Amino acid sequence: MTKVDDRFAELRAQNRKGLVPFVTAGDPDLDTMVEMIRRFDRLGCAVCEVGIPYSDPIADGPVIQASYTRALEKKVQLKEIFRRLAEVAPEVDIPVVTMVSYAIVFRHGPEQFLKDAIAAGVSGAIIPDLLVDDAGPMVELCKRYDFALIQLVTPTTSEERALGIAETTTGFLYYVSVTGITGERTELPAVLTERLQWLKGQTDLPVCIGFGISQAEQVKHVSGIADGAIVGSAIVRRLAEAKSPSDLDDVEHYVGSLVEALK
């Protein structure tokens, strides 16, 4: 059982839902990443998702994409990201998982990546471009290292595939709300509830919903049908606009309002 599994088991026992906020490593800087992890922890968020900047992120919308570009312009590197995560890990309870392209995992070597991530106190990874069909060796490695491999199910995923994905996923299932890229949206598809109900009927894994979620209303809606809500672009956008420490307070306040919506 990874720290992520434990966290959702705990939430379930208390009949609570989780908020999964996202922060880009290195945008505006790594100090902000560390500071936001502390604040997410204090707010009682379930899991923190740390985006590892990548030069060619095809699943990401303009906000996260631009954020990755800014981070890479500042030459942020995986080694330094892990060093800073290791620093903050002993201070917080919140499990940290990385959102990372397989291009990066492959370049480091999957096993080396896991070792370095674990040494940095990271509990799991979402590798959006590693499909279940090719994930076999990674699934085995993650099992061996007790590292959560959070896989995605999307509206275009067949039921048969979804079952296969659920079988090899640990931590939680990442349900993508829309056929599209990351980014804030005012409306979520109507069929979401139906699809979620089916999925929840097939697996005991916690299911969190992401893509397009930014408002307290949506978070409330999503928590009615799933175990948690993932919020990325809305936080990244606010952090990018942050000019002073008091602006970070505003971001914290915003995330706090989403946590409240789950109660």
Next chain:
Amino acid sequence: MSNSVRSPEDFVQVPDARGRFGDFGGRFVPETLTQALEQLEAEYESACVDPDFQAELGELLRDFVARPCPLYFARRLTEKCGGAQIWFKREDTNHTGAHKINNTVGQALLTLRMGKSRVIAETGAGQHGVATATACARFGLPCVVYMGEEDVRRQAPNVRTMRLMGAEVQPVVTGSRTLRDAINEAMRDWMSSVEDTHYIIGSVVGPHPFPRIVRDFQSVIGRETITQCQQRLSRLPDLVIACVGGGSNAAGMFYPFTPHTEVRLLGVEAGGRGASAGDHASPLTYGEPGVLHGSYSYVMQDEDGQTCDVHSASAGLDYPGVGPEHSFWKDSGRVEYTTCEDKEALAAVEVMARTEGILPALETAHAIAEAIKIAPSMSQDQVVVVCLSGRGEKDAAEISRLRGEI
């Protein structure tokens, strides 16, 4: 895998069911695209054995694209080089002036077959964009072409042509504003539009089944060349040369030759300004295996897995990755790869224009430069075939600009 001995059949029977050419290829994309890729794979399989589809494609290639294109003996260039006979496979005589149309008419037919009503594409030099816009106009399909802002500038004539054909040209302002970013944007569009849109990818890159489909549609180049060599020369060539960016004209030319192990195959990458990182676009020569744009292949990456910026004077070769089948051919030793610098390619454009009265595309000029270099060291009874992948009118203005600079 590398240096393993392979039999001629090994090169014909790739990719495998998982889209792998040896270790290369595969499918590294977000889950959202899986269904569309599986649908494309299934439709393509059925189209391959559907005589009606094949007949329609054959008719389009003959009457719309104007195939077969000639195999042309470059007498004056051969005399000037003083060695092997140099022949050109004239893909520049195709409708829209390059080999790209071979693939786009095929994929446009697949679009209709899948019942999809919209097409997107990426383009570097604009040749694939023009070929896609043209095929879409022919079938009344709405078409959006993503093109890096830098390429919109240096390939302006093609932008105008695409717009005349009714396509929407979407300038891409992210990253290096070239082909790689255009592919990213096209993929992002597809992530949201996948249910009614087909992505006509222009090279032998991307997730399975694209590298196979594009290779197959382009293989008409190599098949015709083999037939024409047998008819005209009663033999196969000693050496076949093609330029390699993503690698579609080279894949189409080389693939039918791969079982003929007596024929030497040579791919020419963009050597740009030189061998330093960032000065060239030669992943097979200087890169390492990695993942980019949905496929495992040689790529220019830094130690962290970030794709490097690359350079070539030719927009069509200005790409940090390469098709997985080329990686397979490189590691197995079946195809050799070398590089040609910007200035050599520019010089070859002029030699070709003034010696043969043919203005080649700057991309193609990389292959011609290599032929000019090698032919003198070969004997007069030997035969070199160069894939003349595209014509150079699109580059005329950019070449004048570069000649003042280089």
